[in-house]
Amino acid sequence: MAFEGLAERLQATFDKMKSRGKVSESDVKEMMREVRLALLEADVNFKVVKKFVNAVKERAVGQEVMKSLTPGQQVIKVVNEELTALMGGEQSKIAQAQKPPTVVMMVGLQGAGKTTTTAKVANFLRKNNNRSPLMAAADIYRPAAIDQLHTLGKQLDMPVFSLGDKEKPVEIAKGAVAQAKEDHQDYVLIDTAGRLHVDEELMGELQDIKEAVNPDEILLVVDAMTGQDAVNVAESFNEQLGLTGVVLTKLDGDTRGGAALSVKSVTNTPIKFAGMGEKVDQLEPFHPERMASRILGMGDVLSLIEKAQTNVDEERAKELEKKMRSADLTFDDFLEQLEQVRSMGPLDELLAMIPGANKKAMKNIQIDESQIGRVEAIVRSMTAYEKQNPSVMNASRKRRIAKGSGTTIQDVNRLLKQFEDMKKMMKQMTSMQKGKKKGKGGFQLPFM
Amino acid sequence: MGFFKKLKNKFTTQTETVTEKFKEGLTKTRDSFVGRMNELFAQYRTVDEDFFEELEEILIGADVGVSTVMELIDELKDEVKLRNIKDSKDIAPVISEKLAEKLDKSGEDTKLNMQDNQMTVILFVGVNGVGKTTTIGKMAHSFKQEGKRVVMAAGDTFRAGAIEQLEIWGERVGVDVVKQQEGSDPAAVMYDAIQSARAKKADVLLCDTAGRLQNKVNLMKELEKVKRVISREIPNAPHEVLLVLDATTGQNAMTQAKTFGEATDVTGIVLTKLDGTAKGGIVLAIRNELNIPVKLVGLGEGMDDLQPFDADQFVYGLFKELVEAETGEDAEEEADNSSVR
Numbered sequence: 001m002a003f004e005g006l007a008e009r010l011q012a013t014f015d016k017m018k019s020r021g022k023v024s025e026s027d028v029k030e031m032m033r034e035v036r037l038a039l040l041e042a043d044v045n046f047k048v049v050k051k052f053v054n055a056v057k058e059r060a061v062g063q064e065v066m067k068s069l070t071p072g073q074q075v076i077k078v079v080n081e082e083l084t085a086l087m088g089g090e091q092s093k094i095a096q097a098q099k100p101p102t103v104v105m106m107v108g109l110q111g112a113g114k115t116t117t118t119a120k121v122a123n124f125l126r127k128n129n130n131r132s133p134l135m136a137a138a139d140i141y142r143p144a145a146i147d148q149l150h151t152l153g154k155q156l157d158m159p160v161f162s163l164g165d166k167e168k169p170v171e172i173a174k175g176a177v178a179q180a181k182e183d184h185q186d187y188v189l190i191d192t193a194g195r196l197h198v199d200e201e202l203m204g205e206l207q208d209i210k211e212a213v214n215p216d217e218i219l220l221v222v223d224a225m226t227g228q229d230a231v232n233v234a235e236s237f238n239e240q241l242g243l244t245g246v247v248l249t250k251l252d253g254d255t256r257g258g259a260a261l262s263v264k265s266v267t268n269t270p271i272k273f274a275g276m277g278e279k280v281d282q283l284e285p286f287h288p289e290r291m292a293s294r295i296l297g298m299g300d301v302l303s304l305i306e307k308a309q310t311n312v313d314e315e316r317a318k319e320l321e322k323k324m325r326s327a328d329l330t331f332d333d334f335l336e337q338l339e340q341v342r343s344m345g346p347l348d349e350l351l352a353m354i355p356g357a358n359k360k361a362m363k364n365i366q367i368d369e370s371q372i373g374r375v376e377a378i379v380r381s382m383t384a385y386e387k388q389n390p391s392v393m394n395a396s397r398k399r400r401i402a403k404g405s406g407t408t409i410q411d412v413n414r415l416l417k418q419f420e421d422m423k424k425m426m427k428q429m430t431s432m433q434k435g436k437k438k439g440k441g442g443f444q445l446p447f448m
Numbered sequence: 449m450g451f452f453k454k455l456k457n458k459f460t461t462q463t464e465t466v467t468e469k470f471k472e473g474l475t476k477t478r479d480s481f482v483g484r485m486n487e488l489f490a491q492y493r494t495v496d497e498d499f500f501e502e503l504e505e506i507l508i509g510a511d512v513g514v515s516t517v518m519e520l521i522d523e524l525k526d527e528v529k530l531r532n533i534k535d536s537k538d539i540a541p542v543i544s545e546k547l548a549e550k551l552d553k554s555g556e557d558t559k560l561n562m563q564d565n566q567m568t569v570i571l572f573v574g575v576n577g578v579g580k581t582t583t584i585g586k587m588a589h590s591f592k593q594e595g596k597r598v599v600m601a602a603g604d605t606f607r608a609g610a611i612e613q614l615e616i617w618g619e620r621v622g623v624d625v626v627k628q629q630e631g632s633d634p635a636a637v638m639y640d641a642i643q644s645a646r647a648k649k650a651d652v653l654l655c656d657t658a659g660r661l662q663n664k665v666n667l668m669k670e671l672e673k674v675k676r677v678i679s680r681e682i683p684n685a686p687h688e689v690l691l692v693l694d695a696t697t698g699q700n701a702m703t704q705a706k707t708f709g710e711a712t713d714v715t716g717i718v719l720t721k722l723d724g725t726a727k728g729g730i731v732l733a734i735r736n737e738l739n740i741p742v743k744l745v746g747l748g749e750g751m752d753d754l755q756p757f758d759a760d761q762f763v764y765g766l767f768k769e770l771v772e773a774e775t776g777e778d779a780e781e782e783a784d785n786s787s788v789r
Contacts, residue, residue: 043699150609
């Protein structure tokens with residue numbers, strides 16, 4: 001389904017009326033219709049959309065938009081601001097009890113990703129907050145749910161508390177908290193069974209657990225792909241348990257994730273984390289302003305920048321920059337840079353974060369990771385001497401490299417040419433920048 | 449309306465048990481949908497822009513899907529102009545007529561493609577957490593009930609605990625599970641499973657796969673490979689490729705159906721968790737926008753709660769009260785006519 005971003009939709013609407021010059025009230029109405037459709041297509045609940053559009057309309061009909069020379073953009077700005085405000089403005093952190101252990105309960109529908117998220121949060125707490133968590137397997141219903149948590153615990157080398165699937169979840173929760181106290185663990189993460197929000201019996205079980213262990217956090221795990229029903233789910237979990245936060249999972253998919261907005265607006269509790277992949281380290285703190293852009297289909301520049309920052313080693317980047325400026329770049333440096341870009345994740349994931357990346361033209365572009373693999377293979381087939389002194393390359397060396405990397409001489413030649421071009425470019429840039437002050441960041445993408 | 453009368457007649461003659469299951473499982477969907485429709489007619493006496501906007505919201509609120517809804521609303525608007533309808537009461541039959549048109553794909557085959565004289569291979573695909581493994585467990589159970597020999601292949605070698613989960617189902621329903629270690633190549637598991645199922649002279653082989661988001665190109669390629677390996681071993685297999693969809697999923701369900709459809713030639717859809725949601729509306733969107741039939745629906749957590757999907761039954765379940773109100777009116781009309789005479 002061709003989901004267009006709100007930006008493009010508004011632009012199209014605006015193009016239609018451009019010739020008439022000034023923006024009339026009916027034009028604003030037309031634009032609001034586009035805003036409404038965009039949000040509905042992104043799975044934001046219709047009730048939430050209604051409230052939201054009214055708020056935006058008020059501002060739009062007022063001075064802000066109608067006076068502006070670029071009403072389309074102005075509307076986006078207003079929408080974005082309102083959306084960010086609704087999403088909670090600032091990032092929210094996980095609670096910490098005054099006296100450990102902090103007890104965290106994970107709840108949600110079946111298949112939302114509670115067990116995986118439990119492990120991810122545990123990993124996050126250890127890695128980023130330097131805390132020691134204990135995971136408790138209280139999902140006694142789904143076959144092998146306990147095994148799953150044990151396996152994840154093994155992967156992470158983290159303790160898992162379980163009493164098998166015969167004991168009541170309340171007892172498991174109590175036992176886990178007692179165990180954590182004894183072992184001086186900082187956190188207890190209780191993985192509960194998935195349940196429908198309309199299942200009174202199982203919802204009662206969660207209330208019992210809550211009463212027994214008095215959790216500091218009750219996190220609702222929500223699948224980002226959830227449709228209109230997200231509101232009902234969040235509402236009833238919140239009413240019956242009193243949620244303290246939300247974790248949005250499967251955000252690495254291609255859903256717009258309007259459910260985030262729905263959940264946020266009915267529970268009024270912050271979204272604390274976002275699940276970004278299947279691996280245990282793919283959990284990120286949730287950034288409301290970025291989610292706003294995503295729902296509107298405007299890409300996610302901030303995440304991209306941050307990704308680059310965390311993965312690139314400052315020191316090495318600076319050294320590399322110096323080398324580039326002096327133009328004695330070698331293939332060793334090149335290889336290093338290639339690895340840094342790769343460590344940021346799959347390239348198509350990176351590309352998707354660039355605004356405009358989800359335009360029609362980009363749709364059919366599939367990044368061929370093997371292309372990069374080929375380049376890497378060529379470089380790796382060079383001898384240490386060749387890598388340091390690319391100028392020594394001759395026909396026989398090239399033939400050997402092509403053979404060694406399973407490519408053709410043409411491929412090798414192309415890479416060598418690109419490499420030379422890059423060096424030349426670096427030289428030019430250095431001479432151009434000489435007068436100006438030094439660049440602050442060390443990071444530069446290679447020429448891929 | 450004729451369509452509903454036809455439906456009603458059909459059901460009065462059909463066995464009640466399946467219909468009961470359907471009715472129960474769909475209570476939530478029906479209550480919220482019919483309730484809101486009735487509210488709409490009570491609130492708006494005349495058909496105007498606001499009326500349509502409200503109607504639009506009811507349909508979108510049931511996850512019917514924006515484009516299907518827009519299409520429907522446009523058609524309705526035309527119809528209203530054409531017939532010069534002003535009273536909201538008069539538009540009710542037009543709405544059900546149009547909805548029925550969208551749902552009516554007679555001749556659509558929702559039966560599973562079972563082989564008579566060879567092993568039937570069914571491959572299950574879908575995103576994470578939709579209930580693939582559970583669906584396989586339930587299906588194994590129902591095939592077993594029919595007296596068929598069933599083998600399950602633990603092709604989800606990625607998610608922690610997935611293999612154990614299928615094994616527990618295997619024990620529960622008394623069916624063999626072919627597995628390898630976690631992290632092994634799923635295509636290799638399929639190859640093994642086919643050999644083993646053949647040796648056991650199985651009637652049905654159910655193949656589990658790891659959940660994957662449809663925008664992960666590499667994982668989708670892996671799935672293509674799994675399917676290719678199956679086809680290489682048994683030329684016309686897999687006989688069914690079932691896409692498992694979570695009924696609570698929103699608009700993304702359509703993207704899932706499209707992408708999985710392209711990668712693995714999906715032959716049918718299993719719609720799970722339909723009992724808990726008020727949003728069976730996605731069925732409408734799927735029928736309207738895609739050419740993949742919904743073959744099975746999950747209406748509860750019990751082993752028997754996976755039911756063959758009958759579109760007519762679904763429509764009837766959804767509009768039961770509306771239908772009855774209408775046919776009731778017809779009866780009244782007839783009574784009026786006779787009294788005039």
